[in-house]
Amino acid sequence: MNEEKSRRMELRRQTGTREVAKLELHLKHRGPEYLIAFACFNCQKSFKKPAPDKHVKYKCNECRLPLYMMGRNFTAPRKGNSKQWKKVQWLYAYGFRFLGSGLHDGAELPKKLSDLKSFLSENPNHPLRVADIDEFMLKELLANEK
Incomplete structure (x- = not known):
């Protein structure tokens, strides 16, 4: 019986009826x-x-001011916690971005706004400090501090 089956399979291959169509994957961009x-x-x-592409600038849905790219590992403070938001803004102005896996060899980011100045002076080459200093934002922060 096996010989008969092999003979029929060979005939099918010769006539082209045994060819298996190649599977084509049509992946949709999701x-x-x-x-x-x-x-x-x-x-x-x-x-x-x-x-974003280089030309795309996102704006806030409410105030229409620019949004700042923080990185994939950014966890936003609660809305009413102004001190934490101010700390995050200072970190952004000094070039810190929340990129990568969250694991790095640098010092832990400061928990409080009051610890920020000493942290910045002690960690000039922190691994999360990947961008240039945002001079415009820094001037605004210093002006609002007075």
Whole structure:
């Protein structure tokens, strides 16, 4: 019986009726690979948005001011916690972004706004300090501090 089956299979192969069509995968693009946290320091809100192109500038849904890209590991403070939002804004102004897996060799980020100045002076080469200092935001923060 096995010989008969093998003979029939060979005939099918010769006539072309035994060819198996190659499987073609049609993968549909289902959106961005991941979303990135953006912050509005004015409204004290965080939004998850797709990674932007160079020309895309996101704006806050409420105040229409620019959103700042914080990184994938950013956890926003509670809306009413102004001191924590101010600390996050200072960190942003000094070039800190919440990128990577969250694991790094640098010192832990400060928990309180009062610890921020000593942290910044002690950690000039922190692994999360990946961007240039935002001079404009820094001037605004210093002006509001007085």
